[in-house]
Amino acid sequence: xxxxxxxxxxxxxxxxxxxxxxxxxxxxxxxxxxxxxxxxxxxxxxxxxxxxxxxxxxxxxxxxxxxxxxxxxxxxxxxxxxxxxxxxxxxxxxxxxxxxxxxxxxxxxxxxxxxxxxxx
Numbered sequence: 201x202x203x204x205x206x207x208x209x210x211x212x213x214x215x216x217x218x219x220x221x222x223x224x225x226x227x228x229x230x231x232x233x234x235x236x237x238x239x240x241x242x243x244x245x246x247x248x249x250x251x252x253x254x255x256x257x258x259x260x261x262x263x264x265x266x267x268x269x270x271x272x273x274x275x276x277x278x279x280x281x282x283x284x285x286x287x288x289x290x291x292x293x294x295x296x297x298x299x300x301x302x303x304x305x306x307x308x309x310x311x312x313x314x315x316x317x318x319x320x
Contacts, residue, residue: 216271217249217313219306245300249274249314254285258299266293276314278307283314 222244243260251271256264268274268285275284281297302310 215248215250217247217310219247219300219302219309221245247297247300249283254283254295256295256297256300263299264295266295272315274314276310276316278311278316281307283310 244257245259246255246257248255248257249271253267254264255262266285267288269288269290270286273286276282277284277294281300281302282294283297284292284294287293
């Protein structure tokens with residue numbers, strides 16, 4: 201199943217967090233196509249958290265597709281832009297959102313949906 205069909209199947213179900221936006225125009229796209237690159241079809245970036253998995257997609261390519269244990273134990277660290285969780289093998293893991301270019305509004309949305317990790 202290709203990534204877009206897989207994502208569409210997840211979107212039909214229930215999700216807790218969904219942030220979707222167009223990918224940035226890449227350096228080489230700009231160099232080769234200049235102003236035309238603004239009108240070319242762009243790829244999608246997506247962060248999707250369901251009851252059992254986290255899907256992180258950059259440029260229509262799935263970067264992370266991980267199942268986790270307990271949604272109540274997922275935390276979001278605002279300072280590092282990382283989502284921390286425990287996978288099914290009880291290992292502590294995180295997903296860094298720097299490539300996702302999280303905006304202020306998206307941070308506020310994540311803070312309202314996910315536990316915020318305190319700074320200690």
